[in-house]
Amino acid sequence: MIFKGRAKRQKNLLYVNRDSFTFLQRGLFQKNAPKPIVLTLGEDVMKDMEIVSGEKFVQALSYWLDNSKIAPCDLVIVLSSDVYFEYAVQSLTQGKEEDDQIKMFLDAIPFEQSVSRVIVDDSAKRVVVLSRDCYDLLLEFLEKRYMRVLALLPASLVGIKALEDIKIDQIIKNLDDYKKFNFLSDFERRFVPESFISRNAPKNTRNLKIMIVLFSTLILILGVVLYLNYFRNA
Known part of the structure; x- marks a missing residue:
């Protein structure tokens, strides 16, 4: 008989809304499935899509994970359309006019530090902007809690309009297809090393x-x- 000392890491999803985080496990919305675990944040922690207090942000997340007994796992983070800016470039514009249009949009973004991408998909062109400070801190926190983030996906780019639209198995299966929508590579922290994960996986x-x-x-x-x-x- 062979006894394995490590449990296989689960792949789950973290849905980020304007004032809340929702932890979703596979089998969501199916009969007898685990219920979503929600953390609601006050305006003294997050406001206008930016973190007000980094210390309170980390404290709230730590208490939530510990109190909810959320074990280390692999995570796909999906961002609600409420927590980033998106702009559809006018199809009739091109060249310098298009560049000026994009620049005007980016200049109007209120984030102190931001990450932006121009996404071309099915002949449409969209500009998406995230808060760098917010997700830098979130990714750093998750890394310290032995969570390995696989993707950081704006919901509108993967066809999600609401929490009820999420199909975790389908998202995980299609991660390779979502590469151009994955903002994780725009941040310094990408993956926790596999050796680090194996040492800290739940037994x-x-x-x-x-x-x-x-x-x-x-x-x-x-x-x-x-x-x-x-x-x-x-």
């Missing part, structure tokens, strides 16, 4: 419990045998 205690029961049974049997032999020889 499979079920096999350990089985071994303890077997060992206890053997000790009991040995005790009975010694007891019977003692009285037989007395």
Whole structure:
């Protein structure tokens, strides 16, 4: 019999809204599926798509993970359309006129630090802008909690309009197809090294419990045998 000491890491999803985070496990909205776990943040923590207090932000997330018993796992982060800016470039413009249009949009973004991309898809061109400070801090926090982020996806780019539209298995299956929508590469932190993950993966205690029961049974049997032999020889 082979006992494996490590449990396979789960792949789950974190949905980021304007004032909340929702942790979603696979099997969402199916019968007997785990319910979404929600963290609601006050305006003293997040406001207008930016973090007001980094300290309170980390404290709130830490308490939420600990209190909800959310174990280290692989995560796909999906951003609600409420937490980033998006602009559809006019199809009739091109060249310098198009560049000026994009620049005007970017100049109007209120973020102190931002990450932006021009996404071309099905003959449409969209500009998407995220807050760098917000997701830098979020990714750093998750990394310290042994969470490995696989993707950072704006919801509108992957066809999600609301929480109910999310199909975790489908998103995870199509991650390769979503590469051009994945903003993770725009941040310094990308993946926690596999060696680091393996050292800190949650242990499979079920096999350990089985071994303890077997060992206890053997000790009991040995005790009975010694007891019977003692009285037989007395």
